[in-house]
Amino acid sequence: RILGVAAHLEISGPADQLSDWRGVLLQAKQNKDVLSGAPYVNAQGMLANGGNVRGAIIRGVLPDMESQVADLARHMKQGKLTDLKPGEFGIILGGELARVLNVFPGDKVVLLTPQGNITPAGVMPRVKQFTVTGIFEAGMFEYDSGLALVHLQDAQKLLRLGDDVSGVRLKLDDLFRAPFVTRELAKSLDGNFYLTDWTQSHANFFRAVAIEKRMMFLILLLIVAVAAFNIVSTLVMAVTDKQSDIAILRTLGARPGSIMRIFIVQGAFIGVFGTLLGVVSGVLLALNVETVVPMIERLFGMDLFPADVYYISQLPSKLVWADVGVIAGISLLISLLATLYPSWAASRINPAEALRYE
Numbered sequence: 001r002i003l004g005v006a007a008h009l010e011i012s013g014p015a016d017q018l019s020d021w022r023g024v025l026l027q028a029k030q031n032k033d034v035l036s037g038a039p040y041v042n043a044q045g046m047l048a049n050g051g052n053v054r055g056a057i058i059r060g061v062l063p064d065m066e067s068q069v070a071d072l073a074r075h076m077k078q079g080k081l082t083d084l085k086p087g088e089f090g091i092i093l094g095g096e097l098a099r100v101l102n103v104f105p106g107d108k109v110v111l112l113t114p115q116g117n118i119t120p121a122g123v124m125p126r127v128k129q130f131t132v133t134g135i136f137e138a139g140m141f142e143y144d145s146g147l148a149l150v151h152l153q154d155a156q157k158l159l160r161l162g163d164d165v166s167g168v169r170l171k172l173d174d175l176f177r178a179p180f181v182t183r184e185l186a187k188s189l190d191g192n193f194y195l196t197d198w199t200q201s202h203a204n205f206f207r208a209v210a211i212e213k214r215m216m217f218l219i220l221l222l223i224v225a226v227a228a229f230n231i232v233s234t235l236v237m238a239v240t241d242k243q244s245d246i247a248i249l250r251t252l253g254a255r256p257g258s259i260m261r262i263f264i265v266q267g268a269f270i271g272v273f274g275t276l277l278g279v280v281s282g283v284l285l286a287l288n289v290e291t292v293v294p295m296i297e298r299l300f301g302m303d304l305f306p307a308d309v310y311y312i313s314q315l316p317s318k319l320v321w322a323d324v325g326v327i328a329g330i331s332l333l334i335s336l337l338a339t340l341y342p343s344w345a346a347s348r349i350n351p352a353e354a355l356r357y358e
Contacts, residue, residue, distance in 0.1 A: 079134020271335020
């Protein structure tokens with residue numbers, strides 16, 4: 001969702017202004033990992049519609065080139081990226097931004113930029129009216145609530161940049177090589193540039209996700225440990241309750257190892273059955289989470305994952321079978337280990353002591 005709007009790598013000039021962007025893009029494309037690139041203009045502004053006002057990042061793009069860098073066309077809910085025409089001052093808004101401004105395609109919005117015009121009355125902000133030509137929903141609250149797209153030439157004209165741009169956005173063959181490619185381009189490009197890859201621009205978000213993933217693993221491990229303790233307590237109670245039966249088996253010639261195997265099998269059956277039930281339930285929930293969560297929200301009238309808190313408007317799900325296998329394997333291992341002590345205790349029962357009061 002992030003990379004549907006953000007680029008794999010960005011090259012910007014000093015003071016956020018790049019003159020020869022075509023030459024920079026040509027140099028960058030000489031790297032075998034760079035597939036395509038597109039210029040962009042970034043600016044901050046205020047969008048207003050009547051009494052509704054909202055700050056946003058205004059990004060000027062070339063629609064034909066931008067579609068080669070980001071997969072924004074897939075997230076368009078109304079209109080198309082190619083509806084942005086130079087000189088027509090059209091604008092595409094994020095879904096949440098459009099909702100706050102209460103606008104729809106065809107409506108007018110007023111853009112105010114901090115770059116001012118010097119007048120006899122003082123410095124006045126630049127004001128321009130734009131026509132809403134489309135609405136996108138990337139699924140990331142950061143973009144849906146604070147990003148607006150305009151044509152590159154309109155942004156250049158509004159900001160009086162001439163032919164300059166803020167920088168160049170690149171798409172790589174392998175997005176996970178972005179840090180390595182960044183270092184390579186930093187050495188090969190002629191001039192002073194700022195290079196930022198997607199792991200840096202969203203470092204806090206991905207760090208939070210990594211921490212959350214580790215914490216969830218620990219929580220699941222604790223849940224499995226509690227379940228294993230229940231297996232231990234169940235088997236201990238079974239051993240205590242069946243002492244006389246165990247003693248009779250011992251007097252009939254059963255070896256301690258045989259007694260131990262009986263309780264290991266019993267505990268292992270509980271562990272295997274519980275693990276299979278948990279895996280099946282978890283997989284079904286993961287595959288249908290985008291249906292289950294809205295159903296729960298409608299049922300209880302609450303928002304489980306507010307977009308302004310979790311930065312996503314929908315809860316995506318990706319089933320990683322390797323993780324499922326690791327979790328299931330650890331669960332089975334802990335369940336098996338939980339059977340050892342009760343089984344050992346059962347095998348150590350003295351038949352004479354157990355049958356003394358029978």
